[in-house]
Amino acid sequence: DAGITQSPRHKVTETGTPVTLRCHQTENHRYMYWYRQDPGHGLRLIHYSYGVKDTDKGEVSDGYSVSRSKTEDFLLTLESATSSQTSVYFCAISESRGKDQPQHFGDGTRLSIL
Amino acid sequence: GQQLNQSPQSMFIQEGEDVSMNCTSSSIFNTWLWYKQDPGEGPVLLIALYKAGELTSNGRLTAQFGITRKDSFLNISASIPSDVGIYFCAGQRNTDKLIFGTGTRLQVFP
Numbered sequence: 073d074a075g076i077t078q079s080p081r082h083k084v085t086e087t088g089t090p091v092t093l094r095c096h097q098t099e100n101h102r103y104m105y106w107y108r109q110d111p112g113h114g115l116r117l118i119h120y121s122y123g124v125k126d127t128d129k130g131e132v133s134d135g136y137s138v139s140r141s142k143t144e145d146f147l148l149t150l151e152s153a154t155s156s157q158t159s160v161y162f163c164a165i166s167e168s169r170g171k172d173q174p175q176h177f178g179d180g181t182r183l184s185i186l
Numbered sequence: 187g188q189q190l191n192q193s194p195q196s197m198f199i200q201e202g203e204d205v206s207m208n209c210t211s212s213s214i215f216n217t218w219l220w221y222k223q224d225p226g227e228g229p230v231l232l233i234a235l236y237k238a239g240e241l242t243s244n245g246r247l248t249a250q251f252g253i254t255r256k257d258s259f260l261n262i263s264a265s266i267p268s269d270v271g272i273y274f275c276a277g278q279r280n281t282d283k284l285i286f287g288t289g290t291r292l293q294v295f296p
Contacts, residue, residue: 076228114189114274114286115229130283162228169281172236174219177228 075099076178078163084184091150093181095163097143104146105164105175106130106138108157115162121146122169153185192275192287200295205262207290209275215285217278218251218258223289224271232273233260265294 075098085091095104105120107130117130119138127138135157137149150157160182164175191210199205209218217236221229233244235251235258242249246263258275275287 112288114288115276115284116286117283120283164228172234174217174231174234175284176231177221179226179228 076163076165076176078161078178078181080181081179082182084186085153086186087154088152091153091183091185093148093161093163093183095146095148095178097146097163097165099165099167100143101165101167102143103166103169103175104140105166106136106146106148107162107164108132108159109162109180110159118148118161153183155185157183158185159183190275190277190285190287192290194290195288196291196293198293198295199265201265201267203265205265205269205292206259207273208257208259209277209287210257211277211285212256213277213279214255215277215279216255218249219276219278219284220247220249220258220260221274221276222271223274229274262292265292267294267296270294 077096079094106118107115109115116132118136121127121140139147160180162180163178166175167173219234220232222232223229233242233249238255239253240251248261250259272289272291274289276284278284
């Protein structure tokens with residue numbers, strides 16, 4: 073295992089409510105990522121972090137915010153959840169973004185917005 | 187956003203058969219990765235390729251980094267039931283973000 077814990081593993085909530093997903097790593101890796109996985113789209117990057125308090129947007133960042141106050145934790149927040157954000161969310165980590173440093177993934181959070 | 191063309195989308199094979207799948211892109215990549223995802227779990231890295239023409243094996247799995255740097259191939263020999271899952275390719279150009287394929291769903295029948 074790559075030492076990545078995502079919580080919660082499953083969540084059902086209503087449209088308009090705030091939701092926060094947590095990713096915790098024990099590998100002390102610098103880079104952390106949030107992806108969403110939807111049928112027909114594969115994995116798409118939402119946001120990523122390259123250090124404490126250093127974050128940047130991915131290709132599908134609208135409606136999401138992130139925070140990283142400690143090396144080991146990367147939080148994904150949906151300020152006001154919408155049904156289009158129903159998805160499976162994966163956290164990934166890597167030591168760097170260079171060659172020879174592939175990303176390793178957590179087991180995902182299945183989020184349903186009703 | 188950019189996606190990789192991964193084929194076939196799904197495969198239904200008999201145990202013991204060999205499997206081939208591939209990934210193509212309109213862009214050049216410096217890194218190709220192959221992941222496997224089991225139901226309810228995250229993708230697990232199978233093979234990483236870093237050089238054009240490179241051929242790398244991991245047990246019964248063999249992957250190749252295409253010479254043009256626009257494609258990659260994954261072969262599984264003598265398939266077994268635990269090979270069932272979704273296989274994803276991913277490409278990376280230098281330190282850019284990973285681009286993922288849409289996956290090949292593999293089903294193995296005894």
